[in-house]
Amino acid sequence: MAAKTRLNTPSRRAFLQSSLAGAALLGALPARGWAQDAKPLKVAGIYTVPVEQQWVSRIHLAALAAQDRGDVSYTYSENTANTDYPRVMREYAEGGYDLIVGEIFGVEQEAREVAADYPDVAFLLGSSFKPDAEIGNLSVFDNYIQDASYLSGIIAGSMSKSGNIGMVGGFPIPEVNRLMHAFMAGAREMNPDITFQVAFIGSWFDPPKAKETAYAMIENGADMLYAERFGVSDAAKEKGVLAIGNVIDTQTDYPDTVVASALWHFEPTLDHAIEQIRAGSFIAADYGMFSFMKEGGCSLAPFGTFEGKIPQEALDKVNAQTAAIKDGSFVVEINDAEPKSS
Template sequence: MRPYELKVAGLYPEAQQLAISDTIHNSAIKSAIRGDIKYDFYRGVPEREFETILREISEQDYDLIIGSIFNHEDLARAVALDFRSQSYLFGSYRPTPEFLTSFSIFENYTHDASYLAGIIASGLSETKVLGVFGTLYSLNSYRNLNAFTQGAKEVNSQINILVELIDGAIDPAIMAEKLEFQKAFGVDLIYAERVGVEKYSTENEILTIGNIHNHAKQYPDLMVSSTLWHFQPTLNVALNRLRNNDFKTENLRQYSGLKHGGCSLASLGSFINRVPPDVIEKAARRINEIKNENYEVATVELLPVTELGQ
């Protein structure tokens, strides 16, 4: 065993968003392939068995337990109280109490990429009417949609943006109605920030920018790009702190930002030829400015609303 190899366990409840779990899991696999960690994982864990399995894993000799606990916020922290020497790194929207000293959290804090998507979408749209689909009651989704709007309006202050927020599971019939309405209003490009919407928007032959994963291979003629989340920088920070005996309770969400390589905008492929050169140049300039800390995308967690140009 290499001297710096750490033992990591991944715990992924069945009800968690598959795209988020896949991103965490795939990053851990890459670390294991490099020889940085020894990785065991538990996927599709039934909700009723979450506590039992988390306790069983915590009793074993793992250096770090990773995953997401969006449906088990209190329960996971209650288990951690009984295993205070165990280090945890979980996707979570809640701050961790100070008395839990080894319970770090993260979010897919990717609004930098959403901002860039707004720039591209505004430049690509011919009707100057964009649609966005997010998740109701999700501050992460609100951040992304507001950043998308910020980017779009920097290119065209009169751009129209129609906002749809989904509460709960996606209903195909309701989705069809919403897309029909947006098409009737003139929407010619949709930001499917809510994962799963891209399936329906592309079926309706609407240009789409996806989220978290790159869907270009599935929908090559209609998927303009995707806002990608990269968990590897967050995981690397956690592993380095474990090696240095410096792991502690903190929110590592900043490592999902563009500056740290935690998010990006997927290649535009052939669509790059349809975006005005000055818009491409603006996006490239903003990427460099964000990476060099010369520009910061606004973090706005207010409810996004439909905006109609004058």
């Protein structure tokens, strides 16, 4: 998840209340003159952090891929302060853009007010709230990659010899909490007695603080770390313990440290929005389901240098559960409550 600044952390409403099926009840708006031919859609991204950051990088890469295949013409603004976010939204809306993507976790109310002022522009924004029937041109999304996080937990549980795993997150918000809970559930499947040290550093980007927090967990017996924030894998590398990555694959940087990573793929989310815009049927919907594994929105990264080093029992479990997740016979629980240490 990207480095995000929040004014207040809202409680998440039940996910099922905003499935795409439920969103259809909001009613599709009539075609607003959006491009319905081969002409690329004009797409603008607005990000509060650099595009290299974990969470935002996945949106950025998906937009670049859509541009490479000729579906969109893409531009973006990065390092946009929350206080400046509404102004930048208005500038792009006034500039004739068909679709604006970004993350409004710290400016929910202001951003929705801007979207309401430009009903002929489609907005696809990362949000902790749900679609609003009164703002039919604003759809929301989030990184529901609990499926891949659960599978990475299975690997972690099988590789931890001490049965003590340290978990370092930014803030205890739904976007982080659900991934941690899924990871913990996977680890417990391999070792029901496993214990967890859970801490939040109170920042979306503070590698030194994340590193120091991870050091303390290692001193307290952790031999495996869940690296939700940058800096954790550095501590693991320096202390000779293992780590599990989040959202992006960092094994190239930590070949002897990062065993597996839960990857987020934003392409299904963005591609669906593009299709809906071209069809003139873009509605206020929750795109969260497009991050699910069965929709191609997340996956477990290749094991790379750890091929042949992971217990076969864990690999068999991962393969079986992956198939069950994809065919719908197994559903990973979405738990947005704050996780606690064992």
